[in-house]
Amino acid sequence: MDKKALEALLHDMSTEEKVMQLVQIPGSEYEADAEITGVERGRADEKVKRLAGSTLGIWGAQRLKNIQERYMKEHPHHIPLMFMLDVIHGHKTVLPCPLGQGAAFDPEGAEKGAAMQAYEAAEDGVHVTFSPMSDLCRDARWGRIMESTGEDKYLNSLMASAMVEGYQGGDLKDPRHMAACVKHFAAYGACEGGRDYNNTELSEHTLREHYLRAYGEAVKKKPAMVMTSFNTVNGIPATGNTFLMKKILREEFGFQGVLISDWGAVGEMVNHGYAEDKKDAALKAMNAGVDIDMCSGCYSTYLEELVKSGAVSEKMLDEAVYRVLSMKNDLGLFEDPFRGIDAEKGATVTGESRQLARETVAKSLVLLENRNGALPLRKEKNAFIGPYANTKKLQSSWAFSGDDENTVTVFEGASEVYEPDDIRFSNGCTMLDQDTVTARGKYHTDNWQEENDRLLREAVKTAEWADTVILCLGEDSTQSGEAASKTCLKLPAVQLRLLHEIKKTGKRIVTLIFTGRPLELKEVGDLSDALLICWLPGTEGGHGIMDVLTGKVSPSGRLPVSFPYTVGQEPLHYDIYSTGRPRPESGPTEFTSRYLDCENGALYPFGYGLSYTSFEYGKPELSAEKMTYEENITASVKVRNTGKVPGDATVQMYIRDLSGSRIRPVRELAGFKRISLNPGEEEEVSFVIKEEMLRFWTADGKWESEPGKFHVWLCDSSIDGEALEFRLEKS
Ligand code: GLC
Numbered sequence: 001m002d003k004k005a006l007e008a009l010l011h012d013m014s015t016e017e018k019v020m021q022l023v024q025i026p027g028s029e030y031e032a033d034a035e036i037t038g039v040e041r042g043r044a045d046e047k048v049k050r051l052a053g054s055t056l057g058i059w060g061a062q063r064l065k066n067i068q069e070r071y072m073k074e075h076p077h078h079i080p081l082m083f084m085l086d087v088i089h090g091h092k093t094v095l096p097c098p099l100g101q102g103a104a105f106d107p108e109g110a111e112k113g114a115a116m117q118a119y120e121a122a123e124d125g126v127h128v129t130f131s132p133m134s135d136l137c138r139d140a141r142w143g144r145i146m147e148s149t150g151e152d153k154y155l156n157s158l159m160a161s162a163m164v165e166g167y168q169g170g171d172l173k174d175p176r177h178m179a180a181c182v183k184h185f186a187a188y189g190a191c192e193g194g195r196d197y198n199n200t201e202l203s204e205h206t207l208r209e210h211y212l213r214a215y216g217e218a219v220k221k222k223p224a225m226v227m228t229s230f231n232t233v234n235g236i237p238a239t240g241n242t243f244l245m246k247k248i249l250r251e252e253f254g255f256q257g258v259l260i261s262d263w264g265a266v267g268e269m270v271n272h273g274y275a276e277d278k279k280d281a282a283l284k285a286m287n288a289g290v291d292i293d294m295c296s297g298c299y300s301t302y303l304e305e306l307v308k309s310g311a312v313s314e315k316m317l318d319e320a321v322y323r324v325l326s327m328k329n330d331l332g333l334f335e336d337p338f339r340g341i342d343a344e345k346g347a348t349v350t351g352e353s354r355q356l357a358r359e360t361v362a363k364s365l366v367l368l369e370n371r372n373g374a375l376p377l378r379k380e381k382n383a384f385i386g387p388y389a390n391t392k393k394l395q396s397s398w399a400f401s402g403d404d405e406n407t408v409t410v411f412e413g414a415s416e417v418y419e420p421d422d423i424r425f426s427n428g429c430t431m432l433d434q435d436t437v438t439a440r441g442k443y444h445t446d447n448w449q450e451e452n453d454r455l456l457r458e459a460v461k462t463a464e465w466a467d468t469v470i471l472c473l474g475e476d477s478t479q480s481g482e483a484a485s486k487t488c489l490k491l492p493a494v495q496l497r498l499l500h501e502i503k504k505t506g507k508r509i510v511t512l513i514f515t516g517r518p519l520e521l522k523e524v525g526d527l528s529d530a531l532l533i534c535w536l537p538g539t540e541g542g543h544g545i546m547d548v549l550t551g552k553v554s555p556s557g558r559l560p561v562s563f564p565y566t567v568g569q570e571p572l573h574y575d576i577y578s579t580g581r582p583r584p585e586s587g588p589t590e591f592t593s594r595y596l597d598c599e600n601g602a603l604y605p606f607g608y609g610l611s612y613t614s615f616e617y618g619k620p621e622l623s624a625e626k627m628t629y630e631e632n633i634t635a636s637v638k639v640r641n642t643g644k645v646p647g648d649a650t651v652q653m654y655i656r657d658l659s660g661s662r663i664r665p666v667r668e669l670a671g672f673k674r675i676s677l678n679p680g681e682e683e684e685v686s687f688v689i690k691e692e693m694l695r696f697w698t699a700d701g702k703w704e705s706e707p708g709k710f711h712v713w714l715c716d717s718s719i720d721g722e723a724l725e726f727r728l729e730k731s
Helices: 003-012 015-021 046-051 061-074 098-103 107-123 143-147 153-168 204-211 213-219 242-252 268-272 278-288 298-308 314-330 351-364 410-415 448-465 493-503 522-527 541-549
Strands: 023-026 054-056 082-085 181-185 225-228 258-260 366-370 382-385 423-426 468-474 508-514 530-533 615-617 626-628 633-641 647-657 668-677 682-689 708-715 724-729
Touching: 003 314, 015 023, 015 046, 015 298, 015 314, 023 046, 023 298, 082 314, 098 107, 098 143, 098 153, 098 351, 107 153, 107 351, 153 204, 153 213, 153 668, 181 213, 181 242, 204 213, 213 242, 242 278, 258 314, 268 278, 278 298, 278 314, 298 314, 351 541, 382 410, 382 448, 410 423, 410 468, 410 541, 423 448, 448 493, 468 493, 493 508, 493 522, 508 522, 530 541, 633 647, 633 668, 633 708, 647 682, 668 682, 682 708
Parallel strands: 023 054, 054 082, 181 225, 225 258, 382 423, 382 468, 468 508, 508 530, 626 724
Antiparallel strands: 366 530, 615 633, 633 682, 647 668, 647 708, 708 724
């Protein structure tokens, strides 16, 4: 539909019809088994069901076709309904959770993955995904760190931008693309105490320097939608926050798409103590520029009254409705409300999507320890033991449209590689300790102790048979994601007991950790010969993991988040500030910034990961020792594969601004390149340092660089390498 026709449609709509285009209701209003991803709300009345502009949480080609047919017949102007869904890391073919994808340091791969997700979801009638989640996360206690790509603004910016491009494909009218939604705007990951939905306490400096960056970069790729977050910023809920939504998002970032609230977030401004009642909440959300009210009922109940009273102008209403109609138009829904879906076929897992998922799994795995060449596995007797050894539940709590039966378990993967007589499996223990509270309720099972004693005896026997034990442990998928904050980052006691008892057998232990967040792994690492982080690997988990365990693929993942010695260090991140009394490199001394009982830094730091081969970094070089605002400097380093097998190195560039009108982090990731090297092969890796890379939020509130001294590292993680110095000078 062209612009004129769209404007004519808008003009022809009643106020009630306009208001309802700004209302989103749960999919359960149309289908009983819809996925409810928020606080359930009362049934919508028939009028709302008939006129609501969009719905969420349902998928399936035939099902959505039927709903759309009924809906459009009844709608006075036959405006199509928009179907939205959380396709966070997969629809039918589930990829590793976003934190695992962050570990691959592979934005190109993330773009391909997003395109595959869009293809599958669009085949099932979905128009919009609530992804990428672009929240910066420095606190492992927050369960939603699993949905992020980690603690670094630069990596998150590249990943979020790549995912928007992958989902949308540059042309939303292409029926195999879908609209992206950058969320949760803004700074949801800074919730105090790592406790979900909590307030944030951020200076504008920190907000702009770190937390806003990835949203801003992703918005440059023109996502169709942005979602508000549940938290407050500067004491105002994001959903009613005109500084965030008007000044930053609309004016500074230039976002022109649809702004949707998170589930119930409009109404929750009453709980926050920011709105007197739901009518006031509706007014405050409209004034902040929220176009769609997700499932709170505030707009459907009060907005028409607010418009009629003049509290909300017709102009403001029309602008919001026009954005929603334009989004539907960009998706081609007016020309084809079904976007060409084959109702009989729907979405299927294909060999191609499985191969992409398998490769993504292999790239996401992070090898943290590998003593005496424990990995790759030898052709000998291998026992796969633990609650993650043969479970199909390898996807996160945000992959509900994926089907577990499609998942390849670790043991199934092993069974395709080894002879049946050479491998054995044993559960070893339950996933959880008795009475553990998860995001889906309290876990309790009868005879829990007896069952675990039996499983342990069986596991020890299996271990005694084996040469190597592959111990598959981790955090249950219901312990990360939304409303899943934790104060303890240790593995369940029952899993640690299993580890200690297997250790007593004296066998080689390769420990695989499945998790949606950093965990406390000092004890686990000390007792294991090898330690491999597998995240929540999804449909092709067993295959991708076996490709690495057997050495078919050398591990190449790098940590996108810092793994702490203890939860007491959280929030923990590498790009810290020096303080006036930095802890000396040589070790802690009195009157310096340190803990008496722990290191300052991470047990396993950001950017860290081992390979099956070894890499030697030559002496890094700079093309010049100073640059002006018009010049660049090239930083280079030679990297050689000094081992016996091929491997991928992720060469990282960090920069430090040694002084500025505001303090600057001791290191900031400013570039990375993944290179593949065969044994003996050497490659020179170069990065161009440009003035705009040195800009920051200066004391007088500008995005500028300032002349002065800088250090740069070209290295293998956020803690190593030698610093080179250069100056930025005014020309
Ligand atoms: C949830 C989440 C958000 C999700 C939305 C729709 O509350 O916070 O990430 O996209 O509701 O499911």
